[in-house]
Amino acid sequence: MPLARLLGAAALICAVFALAGCGAEPAPAEQRVVILGFDGMDPVLAQRWMDEGKLPNFSRLAESGHFQPLGTSNPPQSPVAWSDFATGEHAGSHGIFDFLRRDPETYGPQFSISENIPPESHLDLFGLSIPLGEGQVLNRRQGVAFWTEAEQQGKRASVLRVPVTYPPDEIHRMLSGMGVPDLLGTQGTYTFYTTTRLEKSGSSTRVVRVRPDRDGTIESVLEGPPDPLRTEPEPMRVPLVISPLETGARVSLGDVETELQPGQWSDWVRVTFDVTGPVNVTGTVRMLLVQDYPRPRLYVSPIQIDPMSPAVPISSPPGYAAELAERIGLYHTIGMPEETWSLNEEHISDAAWLEMLKTILAEREAMWYDTLDRNDSEVVVGVFVQTDRVSHMFYRGLDPEHPRFDDTLPEHRDAIEWIYTEADRILGETMERLGPEDELLVISDHGFAPFRKAVHLNRWLVDNDYLVLDEGREESDVVFSAVDWSRSRAYALGLNGLFINRAGREGQGIVAVGEVETLKHEIMSALEAWNDAETGDPVVRTVFDGLDIYPGGEDNAETPDLVIGYHSGYRASWQTTLGAVPAALIEPNAQKWSGDHCIDPHLVPGVLFTSFKPDREVLSIKDIWTLAEGRVH
Numbered sequence: 001m002p003l004a005r006l007l008g009a010a011a012l013i014c015a016v017f018a019l020a021g022c023g024a025e026p027a028p029a030e031q032r033v034v035i036l037g038f039d040g041m042d043p044v045l046a047q048r049w050m051d052e053g054k055l056p057n058f059s060r061l062a063e064s065g066h067f068q069p070l071g072t073s074n075p076p077q078s079p080v081a082w083s084d085f086a087t088g089e090h091a092g093s094h095g096i097f098d099f100l101r102r103d104p105e106t107y108g109p110q111f112s113i114s115e116n117i118p119p120e121s122h123l124d125l126f127g128l129s130i131p132l133g134e135g136q137v138l139n140r141r142q143g144v145a146f147w148t149e150a151e152q153q154g155k156r157a158s159v160l161r162v163p164v165t166y167p168p169d170e171i172h173r174m175l176s177g178m179g180v181p182d183l184l185g186t187q188g189t190y191t192f193y194t195t196t197r198l199e200k201s202g203s204s205t206r207v208v209r210v211r212p213d214r215d216g217t218i219e220s221v222l223e224g225p226p227d228p229l230r231t232e233p234e235p236m237r238v239p240l241v242i243s244p245l246e247t248g249a250r251v252s253l254g255d256v257e258t259e260l261q262p263g264q265w266s267d268w269v270r271v272t273f274d275v276t277g278p279v280n281v282t283g284t285v286r287m288l289l290v291q292d293y294p295r296p297r298l299y300v301s302p303i304q305i306d307p308m309s310p311a312v313p314i315s316s317p318p319g320y321a322a323e324l325a326e327r328i329g330l331y332h333t334i335g336m337p338e339e340t341w342s343l344n345e346e347h348i349s350d351a352a353w354l355e356m357l358k359t360i361l362a363e364r365e366a367m368w369y370d371t372l373d374r375n376d377s378e379v380v381v382g383v384f385v386q387t388d389r390v391s392h393m394f395y396r397g398l399d400p401e402h403p404r405f406d407d408t409l410p411e412h413r414d415a416i417e418w419i420y421t422e423a424d425r426i427l428g429e430t431m432e433r434l435g436p437e438d439e440l441l442v443i444s445d446h447g448f449a450p451f452r453k454a455v456h457l458n459r460w461l462v463d464n465d466y467l468v469l470d471e472g473r474e475e476s477d478v479v480f481s482a483v484d485w486s487r488s489r490a491y492a493l494g495l496n497g498l499f500i501n502r503a504g505r506e507g508q509g510i511v512a513v514g515e516v517e518t519l520k521h522e523i524m525s526a527l528e529a530w531n532d533a534e535t536g537d538p539v540v541r542t543v544f545d546g547l548d549i550y551p552g553g554e555d556n557a558e559t560p561d562l563v564i565g566y567h568s569g570y571r572a573s574w575q576t577t578l579g580a581v582p583a584a585l586i587e588p589n590a591q592k593w594s595g596d597h598c599i600d601p602h603l604v605p606g607v608l609f610t611s612f613k614p615d616r617e618v619l620s621i622k623d624i625w626t627l628a629e630g631r632v633h
């Protein structure tokens with residue numbers, strides 16, 4: 001695993017940087033532009049709860065300053081929209097088109113935000129593999145972020161947890177957000193120890209079947225990253241022992257013992273993986289006893305990069321992550337720590353998930369206020385993504401038409417309203433910390449819509465003869481495993497992208513350049529005319545031509561040929577995003593992930609609040625770049 005190869009060397013570098021730093025107190029900022037982001041805040045919901053008097057700070061800001069819906073990116077996905085925000089450019093320029101990109105050669109999906117490049121060569125010796133030269137992690141976002149531009153003009157910028165900021169930009173202060181991996185190099189793989197046989201492992205889930213001995217003791221291990229210095233990739237392991245208490249369980253992980261009651265989260269537990277050689281790698285986890293004896297189930301969070309001793313740099317300067325942990329305590333470091341997948345898989349309950357979210361929110365508040373109180377940056381940007389995560393997981397509580405509305409407990413149905421009132425409280429705390437010269441922008445990257453039905457777009461392509469399965473096959477697994485490329489003209493991958501199987505671009509492309517335009521228009525018309533057989537409702541509102549929305553993208557193999565703008569209520573199925581073709585065309589969404597925004601961008605604008613009257617028209621999140629730049633004096 002490439003990340004693991006980086007761990008050893010990077011840990012040493014970070015330790016050195018952590019010791020350096022610490023100079024004279026910087027001069028205070030005379031005037032600040034503060035940008036506070038609430039991912040996924042929806043203008044209609046915000047207006048509703050402002051009208052009901054539930055968001056007094058937002059109402060006050062709207063009254064004394066300005067409030068408007070804010071156009072989002074196309075497609076309206078967080079990594080795309082926050083990259084539009086950072087660079088002032090569309091995806092055709094900054095290169096982040098979707099959460100997932102594809103390798104045109106193999107058609108395989110890849111994470112689009114960052115990329116690990118392994119060291120070029122290794123010295124294999126005595127069963128050890130010693131990396132020669134340093135590996136690299138690349139942020140795939142191109143273009144210049146406005147905080148970098150501000151620094152070039154002599155200002156200082158503090159940027160906290162903005163999506164697509166990993167690895168960190170070298171600025172006055174940055175803590176990376178979405179994109180930071182766990183210690184396994186993934187975007188969040190949790191481990192679920194269970195004594196029952198129901199659960200399956202998935203891409204974000206490691207299910208470990210365990211068996212108690214006669215006195216109830218369970219002996220297992222927590223697997224970490226592979227030892228970076230071994231030629232055979234062998235995961236490093238830490239022993240894990242679960243034993244019964246009168247109620248609850250005692251869990252020993254490495255040399256840390258914790259007593260847990262059912263439904264209770266542990267504090268942070270630091271785990272040390274012994275790498276061959278002088279440097280160890282440490283990570284941090286939190287544990288939840290999901291179910292008590294006699295059939296215990298234990299959830300262990302993704303193994304986070306330890307902020308006190310980060311295995312790869314997650315901040316700028318590199319020592320800032322540790323310095324911050326000393327000031328506010330340990331915190332989640334992974335890019336997307338809100339464990340949406342474990343709730344969607346129903347490995348943890350609504351109540352436990354909300355409890356975890358509150359912990360993360362408190363950490364984010366502590367680091368945000370710490371930065372505001374330091375008052376040493378002219379540009380301050382922070383994004384709270386918890387508004388988005390709660391909206392994804394609890395839209396079912398707002399939407400009586402959702403298949404999961406009925407089994408959502410009444411006390412959890414107002415979870416989205418709750419997180420908006422938390423956002424209002426954070427806004428109030430922020431406004432109290434601003435000086436009279438400071439200027440405030442509150443933005444979101446997109447709004448929200450219900451996600452009631454999952455659309456298997458690759459099934460539609462098969463049914464309409466654009467995608468052809470191998471002889472005798474009715475379905476295909478992920479990564480187009482049963483697709484006959486020699487007869488396929490188009491395929492869908494990611495949340496909104498549709499690609500033509502072009503000769504000379506795709507590994508087994510067959511569509512000649514001269515046929516591309518006609519084929520695109522044929523598919524666009526057919527998709528826009530497609531109605532849900534069950535209800536007669538249109539499924540797709542707009543199909544965008546990639547070359548219209550990303551002008552100049554002709555020569556970029558990454559540019560999607562078509563971008564699908566679903567109607568409200570519909571979204572690409574999870575299977576579609578990874579290139580699978582199941583039997584069904586459209587299915588009710590029976591999962592807790594019940595709200596979404598990866599649809600037609602005109603249906604899901606975000607919000608813009610400002611403490612001043614904008615001196616220019618602000619159409620979309622892309623325009624915040626110039627609006628903010630114009631306010632920095």
Ligand SMILES: [Zn+2]
Pocket residue numbers: 040078388389392597
């Ligand atoms: Zn989202």
